[in-house]
Amino acid sequence: MNFTKREQMVILILVTVIVSIVGYNIIRKDELVITTDNEMKEQEKSVEKEAKIEYNRDKSRDTIMVHISGAVVKPGLAVIKKGDRLIDGIKEVGGLIDNQADLDRINLARVLEDEEKIYIPKIGEESHNKLFITEEKDIDDKSSYNNSLKNDNKLINLNNGTKTQLMSLPGIGDVLADRIIRYRSETRFKHKNDLIKVEGIGDKKFQSIEKLITVN
Known part of the structure; x- marks a missing residue:
């Protein structure tokens, strides 16, 4: 075609x-x-x-941070899980220094709280304002020790105690000590239980230090 x-x-x-x-x-x-x-x-x-962000958020909710110093291999911050005990925190800082830590003055079974400052004493070392290494029940059991504190007028005054003195209280670390000082700079403590008004201090923590503080 x-x-x-x-x-x-x-x-x-x-x-x-x-x-x-x-x-x-x-x-x-x-x-x-x-x-x-x-x-x-x-x-x-x-x-x-988004999954990683949510995972990290959940993870952060389950962890706390404490400061452990004294007779440990690597003094410093320990990141542990909520509900972990002192023995777990000590493992995170390398463990105790062999033959130096005074195990009779610490409670390895103690449950730790966020922002705590823990000091592990050495054998023969004087306690000197480091009561925070023992549990409330341990302190209560040592009534004679409590009486000597009162007689020597060594209760920590919330209104004029130094930051170091405040940090010697059970469960009071660097952050909480600063908050107490900031609070009293604006409003003096009139009663011991006013301490609960400070952010981060609940009834349980207050009860553990009530016998060691004063506002006079």
Whole structure:
């Protein structure tokens, strides 16, 4: 079949148009596939990122930080789980120094609280304002020791005690000592139980130090 030049031109144009349309659709389809893959990857990354953030939040809720010094291998901060005991915190700072720590003056079973400052005494070392190494029940059991404190007028005064003295109280670390000082600079303590008004000090912590403080 012979076509005229005009017919040949029309056929060529039609073929060119058809090829262009088919090619465009193929390219567009590839672009859509690539775009869809990229979007899915971005969504996956976003989900993973949010999951990691939530995991870290949950993890942070389950951990506390305490400061342990004295007769330990690596004095400093220990990050432990809520409900962990003193023995767990000591492990995080390298353990006790062999034959130096006075185990009779610490309670390894004590449950630690966030922001605590714990001092591990050495054998033969004088206690000297480091009562925070013992439990409240340990202090109560040593009535003679409590009486000597009272007789020697060594109760910590919330209104004029130094930061070091405040940190010697059970469960009172650097942060809480600063908060107590900040509170009394604005409002003096009129009663011992006013200490509960300081952020971070609850009934349990107050009860553990009530017999060691005064406001006179």
